[in-house]
Amino acid sequence: MDISADTPAPAILDRTHLARYTGGDAALEAELLALLKQSAARSLAAMEHAASDQAWRDAAHTLKGAARGVGAFALAEACERAEEAGPAWRGAALAEVRRASDAVLAVSG
Numbered sequence: 001m002d003i004s005a006d007t008p009a010p011a012i013l014d015r016t017h018l019a020r021y022t023g024g025d026a027a028l029e030a031e032l033l034a035l036l037k038q039s040a041a042r043s044l045a046a047m048e049h050a051a052s053d054q055a056w057r058d059a060a061h062t063l064k065g066a067a068r069g070v071g072a073f074a075l076a077e078a079c080e081r082a083e084e085a086g087p088a089w090r091g092a093a094l095a096e097v098r099r100a101s102d103a104v105l106a107v108s109g
Contacts, residue, residue: 010073012103017071032070033108039066040075040101047082047094056090057083060097067104075100 011017022028039062046059064079078100082093 010077011071012074012100013107014071014073017073021069021071036066036070036072036108037105039063040105043079044094044098044101047090047097050090053087060093063097063101072100072104075104 018029018032022032043059043063043066047056050056050059060079060082064076064083067073067076067079075097078093078097082090082097085093
């Protein structure tokens with residue numbers, strides 16, 4: 001993925017997107033962010049222990065969808081890159097997804 005210097009970084013957590021998605025319901029937002037946290041833990045573990053290319057891609061894809069749903073666009077982009085990563089790059093891709101996941105969890109409370 002070629003990103004120029006003029007392209008803004010994706011949002012760690014786009015609260016406007018999340019509010020639109022939930023109709024501004026704070027309890028629902030909290031529930032969805034808790035579900036994202038659980039999904040991230042499961043997907044990261046699955047990626048770390050993936051026994052096949054398909055298992056790796058499935059875990060990255062699952063987390064990508066969960067992240068996009070709540071507006072965690074930087075995490076979704078990291079997952080997309082991980083989905084496409086060859087075996088030699090998976091360690092770096094996993095570290096990137098983990099950092100992006102940690103960033104979302106840090107700003108979501």
